[in-house]
Structure formats: C-alpha cells, structure tokens
Amino acid sequence: MTGAQAPQMIYRHLGKTGLKVSVLSYGAWVTFGNQIGVPEAKAIMQQCWEGGINFFDNAEVYADGKAETVMGQAIKELEWKRSDYVISTKIFWGGKGVNDKGLSRKHIIEGMQASLGRLGLDYVDLVFCHRPDVTTPIEETVRAMNYVINQGWAFYWGTSEWSAQQLTEAWGVARRLNLIGPAFEQPEYSLLAREKVEKEYLPLYKEYGLGTTIWSPLASGLLTGKYSKDHVPEGSRLALEMYKGLKEKKLVESNLEKVDRLKPIAKELDCSLAQLALAWCIRNEHVSSVITGATKREQVEDNLGALAVVEKLTPEIMEKIEKAVESKPTPAPSYR
Template identity: 90%
Template sequence: MTGQKAPQMIYRHLGRTGLKVSALSYGAWVTFGNQIGVPEAKALMQQCWEGGINFFDNAEVYADGKAEEVMGQAIKELGWKRSDYVLSTKIFWGGKGVNDKGLSRKHIIEGMKASLKRLDVEYVDLVFCHRPDVTTPIEETVRAMNFVIDQGWAFYWGTSEWTAQQLTEAWSVSKRLNLVGPAFEQPEYSLLAREKVEKDYLPLYKEVGLGLTTWSPLASGLLTGKYSKGHVPEGSRLAMEMYKGLREKKLIESNLEKVDALRPIAEELGCSLAQLALAWCVRNEHVSTVITGATKREQIEDNLGALAVVEKLTPEVLEKIEKAVNSKPEPLPSYRS
C-alpha cells in the first residue's frame, strides 16, 4: 500500500503567539549524530522543506550536542533564509559537570550560548526547559528564560514534560513579576499516550493559551506496524542498545494488539498505519505541531501524506479508532450537582 500523497501543508499559530508553525515538523532526536550525518540530514531536511515543513526541533542533549552541530551545518549548506524557518533547542542536560544540568540561571545562560554556537546561529526561535527542575526555584528559571529572550537569543520559551501544576506555577510567577510566561509545552502524545494532552492540560488551553509541539506520535515507531512480538527490524530505533528500556516499555502485547486492531481502519481509509496515527494527532485543535522523525526519504513522504487523512477522520472513524485502542483518559471529575 503506497499511502496518501502529501497535500498542501497546514500552518497554525503556536498557542497564543503570533508565530506560525507547520502542522508537521521534523526533529533530531535519536537520528541526528547517531544514525545520520550532515549529508543525510541535509537531504532529509530539504525534502521536509519542499513539503512545507518550517519547524525543526533539537536539544543540547541529543547525541551529546552533535545533533545540533549536524543540523546547524545542514542548514548552513542549504542556504535557507533565516526568517523562513523556525528552529528550537532545549536546555536541561548539558554535560557531566555539577552545574551542567538543570534549570539554574547559570546553566540556562551557559547552555543557551553553547547551543547557539553548535547550531551556528545568532538565535533560535524557541527554547524549551527540557524537563522540570525541582531543585531550582521556578522564579529563578522564569527570570533566566526572560533574560534569554531579552538578549535576543530566543523569541519564545516553553517547557517539555512539565506537569499542569508546574506550568500553572510558572505562569503565576510570570504574571506576578510582569514577565513572559511559557507559551508552549512539548509533551509526548500519540494514540497510546494521551493523559497530559487530553486531560491534565485541559484548563491551560483556555487560561493561558498553551500551545503544543508534541513528540513521539508514532510511539517510537510502534504505530507504523513494523514491530511484532519477537521481531525488531535491524536498524530501527528500538533495535538500538541505548533504547533497550524504551523497547521493553513499548513492545508489550497489549500495545501490539492495539496496533493490529488499527490495521483494518487504515486499510479502509487507504492510508498507512503511520499516516493514520499522525493524522489523529494533527486533528487535535490544541496541537500546534506534531514532531516527526525520519532517516529515509520514503518515511518523510509517508509522513507528509498524513495531512490528506485528517479530513477523513469523521466521527464514525474516530469511534472505530477509540474502540481499537481503548486509551481515552478518564474525564476530569465534576463537582457540580
């Protein structure tokens, strides 16, 4: 099955900001610096570009900084106009030194400078607090992120895998100090991971206009259908020794059964399993962009084809999907009589 061909890209505002990002984006996690170098990255990013993708995601920790170097060099060789693309990095794990990790003012500023040097750019559009740092006061982190913005090193700041409570506290501090709050969050979101996006963050979409740049829409490749019990394709993400824990977590019988239950739905729509999973994420109105990863040109082509599937997700089809995966979070309790 060839799947859908890519329609015109959809662009959405990132939360309540004025910035527009492509509904599908491309990230460097796992692949850049580990599986692919500059020549391959350059070819894949150009294909994304031609498909309308304008947002490229990275982090200081990816391949110990090499992912940023690879992406930065690829962009330089491609010669893209800086205002035409959106670039991000994330700060938290910067090295082995006692102050090389976390969200202290020291590491945020030093980590930011180091990322910009590796990416070989004057600024990134977005900077994320890659994880919450419970050992650093949120006020210190909020002030440091605002300093980064004031210096012109980034235009917007956000978080990744923070709880709703932590985000609420960050916004409370930001408002009290008349500073810029976190405009977006980067949570895991797929048919197999829905709690934060569909339940925990629900009040924040309206209250602060929280935008989402979601990751792992294919559950580390599980939702492509290429994995089965006892079979992990050579060269795939879950075949890598460094992701042994992820493999043990994802490749469980209940997840594989859900993937099998989705197959007839994808066949009925005339699309691949991956396109169905991606389209399902894109259709969520709270998701600004869905971050994808790919090491091959055909994977990018297939990913882009997911945009044509979005309009096919009618209430009837969505109901079939819900029955297949049975993963919808329990609704928030209501105390109204």
C-alpha cells in the first residue's frame, strides 16, 4: 500500500477441505482476453501475488477460451512455484457444437482437457460446474466430476449458481455411491444480492461444510460509486456492449440510492466505497473467498485495502450499513 504497510492477507479453508485460499482472489471474467492481454494480465497477477492473493479464477467460456490462454501464458512467464497458487476453471459453455455445452460426461471430460490445454497446466486445483444442467442426470455429472479428480486433472469440484435443492441432490448421489460431493459453490453475493448466501444455503454450511467463492461483490462496479443514472465511465464493464443487459439490470434508481447512502459510511471509516463493500463480504464467515476484478494495478491495490477495513466493521457500523441498503433477506419460516 502506498505510504503505509499493506495489511496482511487472510487465508481461509475452502469449506471443509484442507485447501487454504486468500479471502480476496482475482477473477478473469470480462477482463482477460477482452479488455487486456498477456502483458497487462501478468502485471495485475504479480500485483495480486505481492498482496498475498493465491487464488485465480477462470472459466472455459470467458472470452471464448482466450481468458484461459492469457492467464496460462502469464503464469508461465511469472514462473511461480505450482504449489503456491490455486487455479480454477468452470465447465458448461465450451463451444457451439451440440455436445460442447452442459454437464454431460462427454463435455465435462473434453471440456476439462481443452481448458488444461489453454492454461498450459497439468491440473487445476478447482473445477466448477458453471451452471446446473437440468437436461443431464445429476448422477452422471457427479460421476464425471469424480473421474476428473481421479485422473488428477483437478483436486476438488464444486458448483456455481446451483440451488440448495440441486446441491442436496448431488450430495445424496455422492454419499449413496461413496463418491466425492461438491465442496464449494460460486454464487453472486454483495450488499445488493444476498438471498442465496445468507438464506438459501444456510442449512448446507453445517450439513456439507459448503465453502463459497463469491462473484460480483461490487455488483458489477456499482458499489464503487463510479456510476450514476446518466454517467457510465468509458472503458468500464457496464460500458461494454456485451454487458448491455447487465447495465439495464444494475443501474436502477433504487440501487443508486442505496449506493449514495453508503458513501457517508465509507467516509466515516476513511476508506473507498469499494473497500467497504469488499470488507463487508469478507466479514461473512461463510465466504471462503471474494473474487475481485481489475484492469489496472491501482485497482488491485485499492481492493487489497479492504483487508484493513474488516476490523472496522463493528456491530454499530454493520447496523448503519443495513439501514442504508435495506437488503437483508427475510428469515426462512420455522416450523418447530
């Protein structure tokens, strides 16, 4: 951190696994292969590394595979020791062919091999089922993911944006067949999107030891405070044509009002709005890692500053945040 000693990175076990991941991680979605190439990616990953980030997230669909190629080349040039970093990929959307998407045994195995080829790695640490596939039996998917692990292509498997019911079914299959179940989930989670992490998955943390690597903690940049109804900064995520739908979904008046109410709280804590939003996510003990994005080194530095804000989130400050966003999910009904 400029002018001060950077706060120490926090590491947490990924759910009940033995794997430790940094509470702040870096994701290649949107940026790698779309906004930046290998030189910029290498600089950003090095900045992350120096800040203690050890987990880097990717997927076969990001920039149609180019994100994996960019990350793989950056890692090769950085010459990091393989045991020191954690890499993930996600399988679901692999191409235009009739069998190039979904979670069939065929696509999981072929998609996994293709991802490893693009990354230039013998294995990834984590592989996610990027979305649920309602056209493929969950048993087929569970068996295929276990095959991937048994081949040494990945160490652990999990899901992204699965429902609690689908996760429970996957674990039922795994236990019945004495196989490995999904150890983690990657849901959207932020001050503006809380239902799954805080309500729907609540029984799963205790029952299965579910870990979470949450995405969009800044609500696609909305929680940085840089957007307004009439202003979208050039070069930002919501300025990209491919994310026009996301822009229409996020830049609504109610969300912008919540962001405005959070700004005085960030000022009180002497931090950026983004740091406040990230620290709030980290404070949730069910969050294993918060996936961040950045196109510039200074953005990485700002994100890392969130570590120093976590301890400032006293019960009084948390209550102020709740009043500002009014987004807390209603408790699930109790029948006891």
